[in-house]
Amino acid sequence: LxxxxxxxxxxxxxxxxxxxxxxxxxxxxxxxxxxxxxxxxxxxxxxxxxxxxxxxxxxxxxxxxxxxxxxxxxxxxxxxxxxxxxxxxxLGLRTHGVNLISCPTCGRTCVDMRVLVREAERRLKHITEPVTVAVMGCAVNGPGEAREADFGIASGRGEGLVFRKGKVVAKVPEGELIERLMQEIGG
The missing domain is CATH 3.30.70 (Alpha-Beta Plaits)
Structure with a gap:
């Protein structure tokens, strides 16, 4: 050629x-x-x-x-x-939108993770800025596993924690976790 x-x-x-x-x-x-x-x-x-x-x-x-x-x-x-x-x-070659991390279900999970993650995905899909969000199923491992995330939630029995840069910013009823997460993110 x-x-x-x-x-x-x-x-x-x-x-x-x-x-x-x-x-x-x-x-x-x-x-x-x-x-x-x-x-x-x-x-x-x-x-x-x-x-x-x-x-x-x-x-x-x-x-x-x-x-x-x-x-x-x-x-x-x-x-x-x-x-x-x-x-x-x-692979860390491009950044675009949400990097959503979530835990698999285990015996400590107190919430239907599939439902919680689907709702988080739905609510986060409009975000184009690079941000890492953790959706974790228990308050035992969730906070540690979500430490690297910009924002995150960890569910417990009927309630959960909301994180920003590894620090707890709120404890809310389970049904309000996604809404409070979105408020933290600004969406």
């Missing part, structure tokens, strides 16, 4: 499997210095495709391979964009 006068080149390699894609980009990046548009082609349905894309692109980006990204899901284009942002955010 360069011999024909083309110098503004970006390369995208195609493979639908993670190992083949990673191998191809590794080999190409060792031999050439063109910018690479990376992605897993035909990754599949939403859940499976997100897993394949996250694993494959995570490996490549962690090795410094890749300049732009594409996500190919059998899903709405908005899901592809969100997946790309989340992969980049998880």
């Amino acid at each position: 360069e011999e024909m006068g083309y110098s503004n080149i970006k390369v995208s390699l195609k493979a639908s499997g993670v190992p083949a894609t990673v191998d191809a980009y590794r080999l190409f990046s060792k031999k050439y210095r063109y910018p690479l548009h990376v992605g897993i082609s035909e990754a599949g349905p939403e859940f499976q495709g997100i897993i394949k894309s996250s694993v494959g692109l995570g490996i490549l980006f962690a090795e410094g391979i890749g300049d732009t990204v594409r996500i190919s899901l059998t899903a709405a284009p908005a899901k592809e964009v969100r997946t790309a942002w989340e992969i980049l955010k998880s």
Whole structure:
């Protein structure tokens, strides 16, 4: 291409499997210095495709391979964009919106975490500024695990704690946790 006068080149390699894609980009990046548009082609349905894309692109980006990204899901284009942002955010390559951390459920959890996290996601989705929010299920481990977050909540029996930069700022009834969290964040 360069011999024909083309110098503004970006390369995208195609493979639908993670190992083949990673191998191809590794080999190409060792031999050439063109910018690479990376992605897993035909990754599949939403859940499976997100897993394949996250694993494959995570490996490549962690090795410094890749300049732009594409996500190919059998899903709405908005899901592809969100997946790309989340992969980049998880590797610390880009900051955009909320980094929501939450605990898995265990014997100490006193609240339905799935409901609490879904509501937090719904209420936080408009935020584009980079912020870390923790939604934790108990007052035993929650405060310690949420210490790194900008804002957080830790549920207890019928009530919970609201945090800002690792410090407790309020103790409120369980039903008011998300609303109080949003007040702290300013949304």
